[in-house]
Amino acid sequence: MSRSFVRHFVFLGCMVLLFARCEFQPSLVFNRNIKMPDSAYIGMELTPSDSIYTFYESSSLSYDLRTFGLPVYSAVFFMDQEKVSESTDTTGTLYFSFDANSPGEHTLTLVVTTGSNSGSLADLLHAEGFLFTKSWMIIYAHANPPLPCELTGIKDTAGTVKISWTKYDGVAFKEYALLKASDLKGNIWDEHVIQTITDQNVTSVYDSTHVGGLVYYKVRVRNSGGYANSGTYVHETNKSNLQATWISGNKIKVSWTPCIFYRNFKQYTITDETFGGDVVYSTDTIGISSFIYDGGVFGGANKFKISLEAKTDNYIYNDNNNSTAKVNVGQSFPVFKSFNNNQINNIVYLLTDDYKLTKINAITGQSFGTLSLGYGTSWCAVSPQDNLIIAPPTTSFSGYVRIDPANFFSPANINMPVTNAPCMETTLSGTGIGMVRFEMPQTGYKIYDFFNKREVFTKTTTDLTCGKISPDGNYVITGFSYYSSLAHCYKITNNDFEPVWIANARPVDFALNSNKVVLINSSYQVELRDISSSQVVNSFFIGQNDQYQDTDPFHPLMLFTTWSGYIDQCKLKVYNYLTGQKVFEMVSMNTGSSSFAIQDSTIFSGAGMKIKIH
């Protein structure tokens, strides 16, 4: 029994020992041997840097945390006890609302929580770190409007303008603003800010917008309470002084004073303001001071304007008095309604709207006097030999006016029957004969010698119409009416009108010295036809809208006009009828109902101008 007890006791004891320690129990530990940090430093700065901030309006401060590698878990700002901002950034901006805070002193506190960078488990799990605090005083106060600054100097220098002013020494400064205007009369219609300066210590700037002229400057200082303007200071330099000079024909020289403000100069732009303001010239070369314009308009003042454009702000300097120029293209000449010349000399007789006849040398301009023909005189006829002038009666009781050019101021009357009347289109031949129409008791035509005041012959007929006597006095050409399409030529012979030829064209004038008639057919072809032989000596084509005006008695030149869309504007064209070439062309103004004539290579405008062509 004792052996069995020992046996069982030993067996059970071994089992207890066996199973008591058999389960695996992890016991080893990785000890990292890290030391606990005891202190750290960071920088906490506001910009602008100060310890006391006085705000006169809503403002912003930026903060900058220099953590030297410590991670920022939070950066919290408190205004007094109230949290106003929270971030994890090391830099940022803090906005201070003026309206949301009561006037007076406040305390701004920044609380920054960072990690320890120890590398411990707590640090890695953001459960360990440092706490930093820093405070500033914030004062909210109201500011009064500032006292104005004054300009102390405006100086042209280095291609621009330097403007200086007195420094603003008050509180709550916000900015200086430099204002500029360029009107001459004090009506500051284009006043605008050209620069804004937010540094209180900067009291001078360079006006980079300036390109010259008369300008106003003033400086405006602004603080939180308002703003104040300085007085207005005038600065005047580098006026453009635009000038225009007529050279010849349609050429005009436009010149100006070069700009000295090269820093902002962009370009000159010249516009023709005569009609539409088209840009006729521009250049970005600052040294150029003139150009030749070949678009001059005859008959009045041509207007030009120069603009100095700046590189910045689309600023354009342009003052009324110095940036515009006028020039007349052509020379002045008396106003006339009809231009009556002859083939002997340059003496012409100008009939005006006030029924006066002026004798004048068309080239030299020398006037020989003016004769009043009486109210209602609408035409006159001049002999090609400059030996006779006739004009219609002004009343039914007065006779025709007969004027001897040699005795210009002593006109005489030619009494004719009431039923007799010179054709209004008539011309006088070199011998002084003209065509007269009579109606009662029968209808017919007369050839009348106005020089000798006698009738040459009378022809009773209804087949004729009024016509013009050829310069040599041997032929009558009919069909001068604007709506006519046929020209009839009759030879004056044996007291009769003998038909010679018929042309399918409308006669418009005689070439005085060559005894030729000028016709225009339906194909817009001009024909110079020898009156006696009916041969077309010269012909050339013109434009569809070209209207015949005159033929030069001394040069093979023929003047036409073409009306444009402008009421007071047309284009003058001069053709050489020998070659058919257009030898001159330019625009004319003030031509609403004006007559034009050409003599001795000079164009005359009834509006009172003349111009010599090439």
Next chain:
Amino acid sequence: MIALFLMFTVIRVCSQSLTAGLNVGMGSYTMNTLRELQDFRMEYAGLPAQVTENFPVHLNGGVEFGLCFPKFPSRLVLFYQFSSTGARVSSKDYSGELKLDLVANCRQIGLGLEQDMVRYKFFALSGCAKFSYLLTEIMTLDFLRINDQASREEYRFTSGGAGLEPGILAGFNLLFFRIGLYGGYLFSFSEGLHLPGNSKAFLKLPNGKDAVAEWNGWRAGVKLDFRIPLKKKQDKKS
């Protein structure tokens, strides 16, 4: 009941003696997937830590009850074997401590056969084979302490399996007991670890593999048997 009846009949008819024994020894364990699990836990923790223990060789022990026969087999035993190992990922400093522990226990129940191959006086050299059912249980612990604040999470997983362990036993018969040195190798076949109450809730690795307790490995130890002769008692009664 039938098995117990048959065993009782065999005992009464064939056996010469009963044995009761116990053993203690050391074992090595493959545990490949559980090592991967520990690596993942360490990586997932995201803290500077190290593997301080990784399924080392550890004590095991067991008990057995059997019968001795004159021929084949020399012994037939019913045994219970307990094995345990584990792993730890840890980190510790002044501010706190991190522990990611895993303890794996294995309980084997099965039959073992011994056949004496060489006998010389009180020494015998025997071949052994053990067939067993394996019940694995692992416990994980996630422990984190920062200063005086701590958190602790534990999970438990189980799995079943089978084992085959061939081995050799060199024994010395002394009086009423036998003491021997044993060496063998366990081949284990386990299913995936799962929650105890839900056999479909497997423990998965991030790569999708099932976590399996691999108990494969060498076994070595000391064995002590107590013999209880049967025929002698029967002779006295007769």
